[in-house]
Amino acid sequence: xxxxxxxxxxxxxxxxxxxxxxxxxxxxxxxxxxxxxxxxxxxxxxxxxxxxxxxxxxxxxxxxxxxxxxxxxxxxxxxxxxxxxxxxxxxxxxxxxxxxxxxxxxxxxxxxxxxxxxxxxxxxxxxxxxxxxxxxxxxxxxxxxxxxxxxxxxxxxxxxxx
Numbered sequence: 001x002x003x004x005x006x007x008x009x010x011x012x013x014x015x016x017x018x019x020x021x022x023x024x025x026x027x028x029x030x031x032x033x034x035x036x037x038x039x040x041x042x043x044x045x046x047x048x049x050x051x052x053x054x055x056x057x058x059x060x061x062x063x064x065x066x067x068x069x070x071x072x073x074x075x076x077x078x079x080x081x082x083x084x085x086x087x088x089x090x091x092x093x094x095x096x097x098x099x100x101x102x103x104x105x106x107x108x109x110x111x112x113x114x115x116x117x118x119x120x121x122x123x124x125x126x127x128x129x130x131x132x133x134x135x136x137x138x139x140x141x142x143x144x145x146x147x148x149x150x151x152x153x154x155x156x157x158x159x160x161x162x
């Protein structure tokens with residue numbers, strides 16, 4: 001009985017260490033993890049205007065990538081958008097009335113696409129590309145509308161904290 005209990009303890013410890021190692025490796029290998037600051041002068045917003053500032057924080061949590069987007073606009077309005085998501089499945093988003101779900105798709109190691117939707121209808125599609133150096137990121141959002149102008153935003157970010 002004593003040896004069985006010992007084997008169970010060894011198995012649990014090994015499984016725990018394996019999961020911790022996998023989690024740490026995933027966070028290290030995912031180039032999105034970190035804090036990103038918008039470079040307003042390199043970004044374009046059509047029809048505009050864009051935010052005065054924006055910080056994106058991505059970290060690996062127990063249920064996926066935890067994304068937080070904090071924006072400040074010239075009107076004085078601020079916005080904090082939050083979500084927890086993995087790739088290839090739709091997840092809820094809070095903090096914005098424009099969209100309520102996100103579906104992430106990995107294109108390659110440094111490129112991903114996010115389909116943003118509201119009440120089951122596609123709001124827009126964003127494509128994120130991280131530079132090979134890992135120091136910058138570009139997100140292009142395209143939203144076609146039958147009631148207004150097509151939105152085409154290109155936001156450029158620099159990594160401030162890995």
